[in-house]
Amino acid sequence: MTLQQLRKDFITVAASCLATLLVLSGHPDVSLAAFSDPDGGYDVAVIEHLRIHVPSQGRKAWLDAERGSWEPWLASQDGFISRDLLWDPETEEGTLLIRWSSREAWKAIPVHEVEAVQERFEQLARQSTGYQKGNPFPLVFEGELLPP
Numbered sequence: 001m002t003l004q005q006l007r008k009d010f011i012t013v014a015a016s017c018l019a020t021l022l023v024l025s026g027h028p029d030v031s032l033a034a035f036s037d038p039d040g041g042y043d044v045a046v047i048e049h050l051r052i053h054v055p056s057q058g059r060k061a062w063l064d065a066e067r068g069s070w071e072p073w074l075a076s077q078d079g080f081i082s083r084d085l086l087w088d089p090e091t092e093e094g095t096l097l098i099r100w101s102s103r104e105a106w107k108a109i110p111v112h113e114v115e116a117v118q119e120r121f122e123q124l125a126r127q128s129t130g131y132q133k134g135n136p137f138p139l140v141f142e143g144e145l146l147p148p
Helices: 003-025 056-068 070-075 103-107 111-129
Strands: 046-053 080-088 093-100 139-145
Touching: 046 103, 056 070, 056 080, 056 111, 070 080, 070 111, 093 103
Parallel strands: none
Antiparallel strands: 046 093, 046 139, 080 093
């Protein structure tokens, strides 16, 4: 075994251990993300990139609404790989990076299913924030990214 192969194996094991520790920590801000090996082993074809307005006082409500709606639904979708939820306190924006195995799998999801999950998300968000109507966390940006 070469030194380069040993390094690669070490990085893969270290990343897996780190991911396991983060998930087992149960910290509410940790999302399970795919860790790619140095050779690009997770074949991400496209990353859905969303930004939403999340005020500081609504951060927990946003994360709870995500866990109660999008998280379980995405896990059941063909082509879904992983998702990261990030929050910027300066802009008070949440960034969602959703990895898909192909653009076709992502775009094949029926619009009515996405709308139903979005309605569930908004319902949970309103319950937590006290909003009477509308979306407490409106979309600021929607796009897609391609891996290098």
